[in-house]
Amino acid sequence: MSLFFNQEEKLINGCKANERQAQEGLYKRFHAEMLRLCFRYLKSDELAGEALNAAFLKVFQHIGEFDLKKGELGAWVRTITVRTCIDLGRKEAKFYEIKGYKDTDDIFIIPAVLDKLFAEDMLKLIRVLPEATQLVFNLAVIDGYSHKEIGEQLGISESTSRWHLSEAKKQLRQMLSSAEQSIDKPTENKEAK
CATH class of the missing domain: 1.10.10 (Arc Repressor Mutant, subunit A)
Structure with missing residues (x-):
């Protein structure tokens, strides 16, 4: 077993035990990457911050369901963050139904x-x-x-x-x-x- 795997397992177990230091460590590990993701998905900085907070809340609430042997922690956190952004974005976005649209335009950028x-x-x-x-x-x-x-x-x-x-x-x-x-x-x- 690798040192990284052991550290990640310790971090996950600490979060499952509701240890503040472990939660802070998980947050610090993924904060910057997930914030960039939220900025990419959402229009305003405020919405991106709201999505980030909601995503980490979900991560901490559901960390007990995560199994390190079945997946990678970063991918799991990213999935939760993307879904949170989609939920918030769906509330903000206004979709108008377009029927029968076929994309035929090739986009060329120099x-x-x-x-x-x-x-x-x-x-x-x-x-x-x-x-x-x-x-x-x-x-x-x-x-x-x-x-x-x-x-x-x-x-x-x-x-x-x-x-x-x-x-x-x-x-x-x-x-x-x-x-x-x-x-x-x-x-x-x-x-x-």
């Missing part, structure tokens, strides 16, 4: 633009999307859910899910094109005037 962007920049762009569109984009593109799975989780049709994904791609492409234009523009030298 690679030079992507090379100049950082993950943080992409997160900012994703957060500009409308709530429903942002939620579907995250589930489909980043987390790899199918439109059927997204529809089941959000209570929408597959067609509506496809429309929101297409809309997200279209809006992101427009934002990236604007970013490309601002990157390619030469800056004026104020001293030369």
Whole structure:
């Protein structure tokens, strides 16, 4: 048995025994990663913070059900956090039913633009999307859910899910094109005037 496995098992057992130090250790271990996840899924910082707190509350309430031999703790915490974000996002987002939508639009983004962007920049762009569109984009593109799975989780049709994904791609492409234009523009030298 590895040292990491032993440490994680000790942390889990401490949380099961409701030990404050173990709970704090688990929180510190996953806080930053789960907060980034919440920021990616939810529009406002306040909602992201609310989701993070609700997710950790669920983790601590259900830690007794977790079995380290059946899965990895980080994946379990992440699943709870994603589901919490989906629940909160569903309450905030307004979905309108789109019937029979077929995605035929191929999205092309010039690679030079992507090379100049950082993950943080992409997160900012994703957060500009409308709530429903942002939620579907995250589930489909980043987390790899199918439109059927997204529809089941959000209570929408597959067609509506496809429309929101297409809309997200279209809006992101427009934002990236604007970013490309601002990157390619030469800056004026104020001293030369």
